[in-house]
Amino acid sequence: MATLLPGANNPFAMTSPSLRAWLRDGWAILFSHPDDFVTYDLEMDRWLVITRRAFAERRIQPIALASPAHDPEHGWVTQVSGDNRSVLLEDPAQQHFGPVDLQTPVLREAIERPGQRFAMIIDNTLRIQKVLAYTVLSSLPSPLELLGWADALRAKQTALTPRVARHCPRAGRSRMIRGTRKVPVRDLIGTRCKTAAAPATVTGE
Secondary structure, eight states, X not given: OOOOOSOTTOTTOOOOOOHHHHHTXXXXXXXXXXXXXXXXXXXXXXXXXXXXXXXXXXXEEEEEBOOTTOOTTTSHHHHHHSOOOOBOSOOTTOOSBOSGGGOOHHHHHHHHOTTOEXXXXXXXXXXXXXXXXXXXXXXXXXXXXXXXXXXXXXXXXXXXXXXXXXXXXXXXXXXXXXXXXXXXOOOSSSSOOOOOOOOEEEEEO
């Protein structure tokens, strides 16, 4: 993975890939305040192992929004994803994700909304699939539950896509074959980590 090499005059300095290129065919969950979702305790090491495996198996990446309070080096998002870069809307040095592929008006507006704390599920084309917006800390879902939502949304999208392209060959006329497969959203591990966060508003499909 490309990194920014030290030295402003280094002719071999490389820039970070865009978020879209980094995700490839995977999805992401963008956390504006990732530490709202976990409480560090004696079980944290075990929780990190379980969470890292679950995100990797489903090709969904947790990523954080850059902020003065965000500590990418020691945060759980970095330990789960293996990458300490965050989403930064303006980044001339391109050490973070952005700003080139974050110019989509809807995505940028959602990220910049003042005073909003959120967890946002985005697909590999940077389209917003679901937003969990919250204000006061109380009982947010665990990152594993959010992962379950993202996995279910992607499964639904995958199930619908082939049906649009499938046609009835009769008389040269085509028709769309309808039908969807319901995918239950469950806590993937059967246990939730301790949470700290709030009355939440979920938007999106």
